[in-house]
Amino acid sequence: MSAPHFSAAFRQELEQLFIWRRDVRHFRxxxxxxxxxxxxxxxxxLAPSVGLSEPWRFVRVDAPERRAVIRANFAQANAQAxxxxxxxxxxxYATLKLAGLDDAPHQIAVFCETDPTQGRGLGRGTMPQTxxxxxVMAIHTFWLAAAAQGxxxxxxxxxxxxxxxxxxxxxxxxxxxxxxxxxxxxEQASTPELERKGWEYRNxxxxxxxxx
Numbered sequence: 001m002s003a004p005h006f007s008a009a010f011r012q013e014l015e016q017l018f019i020w021r022r023d024v025r026h027f028r029x030x031x032x033x034x035x036x037x038x039x040x041x042x043x044x045x046l047a048p049s050v051g052l053s054e055p056w057r058f059v060r061v062d063a064p065e066r067r068a069v070i071r072a073n074f075a076q077a078n079a080q081a082x083x084x085x086x087x088x089x090x091x092x093y094a095t096l097k098l099a100g101l102d103d104a105p106h107q108i109a110v111f112c113e114t115d116p117t118q119g120r121g122l123g124r125g126t127m128p129q130t131x132x133x134x135x136v137m138a139i140h141t142f143w144l145a146a147a148a149q150g151x152x153x154x155x156x157x158x159x160x161x162x163x164x165x166x167x168x169x170x171x172x173x174x175x176x177x178x179x180x181x182x183x184x185x186x187e188q189a190s191t192p193e194l195e196r197k198g199w200e201y202r203n204x205x206x207x208x209x210x211x212x
Contacts, residue, residue: 017148019190024152025097027183031105032151037182040151044142049134053119056138057111057174069167070159070179071101077158092199100154104181109164110139111174132175139178152185 006014041058049055061067078098085093101107112135114128124130143153161176194200 017144020188021144021147022152022185022189022192024154024181024183024185025100025193026186027100027104027152027154027181028186029103029105030184032183036149036151037106040142040145040149043145044138047134047138047141049119049137050124050130051119051122053116053122053124053131053134055113055116055118055131056135057113057170058138058142059109059111059168059170061107061109061168061179066167067101067107070107070164073159073163073167074099074101074156077160081158092197096194096197096199098158099156100152100181100183101156104154104183106182108180108182109168109170109176110135110178110180111165111170112177113171113173114175115173132177135177139180142180146182150184150188152181152183152188154181155179156181 044056044058045054047056061070082090082093112132114131115124116131139155146153156179159179164179165172165174165176189196192202195202
């Protein structure tokens with residue numbers, strides 16, 4: 001099988017996908033079709049992984065009681081985070097909606113099996129954390145695949161990871177990495193919400209090489 005040719009038009013559309021991929025915080029409540037969700041998982045598993053270890057573990061969180069525990073976890077962590085900001089920062093932080101936990105129809109926790117037998121340890125001898133990095137690559141692949149279909153993803157990072165893992169009753173050897181809210185966004189934008197609300201701005205210096 002010969003490799004495909006990616007046209008200039010495709011490359012331009014791919015760049016638009018990168019530009020319009022957002023961390024979504026405001027969701028519609030109508031669900032995504034199960035076949036579409038299954039397709040996103042399939043695409044996510046095309047991500048590269050060290051030694052072909054595929055260490056990611058995607059966990060659907062559908063049970064209301066488990067979602068309620070995660071929601072309480074977020075509320076506690078968010079209240080603690082607010083105390084770390086003062087003055088204008090505290091006011092800005094208080095206006096941000098930092099989770100889609102109330103509206104997003106789908107919630108997905110992502111874990112990493114940090115020392116899987118699959119891959120037989122290849123590439124992990126000196127940098128064992130590469131399994132975690134591989135799982136993060138799968139998250140990003142899932143995110144881009146979702147954005148390409150007009151589906152929003154929001155990464156809820158304001159959580160106590162140990163409590164989140166305990167609430168989901170998974171393998172105790174799995175490392176909690178991400179809690180994703182998934183659904184159709186209420187609105188779409190080509191710039192981050194944090195930038196639109198004045199929290200932070202992209203730094204042009206990050207787009208330049210550091211030469212040594």
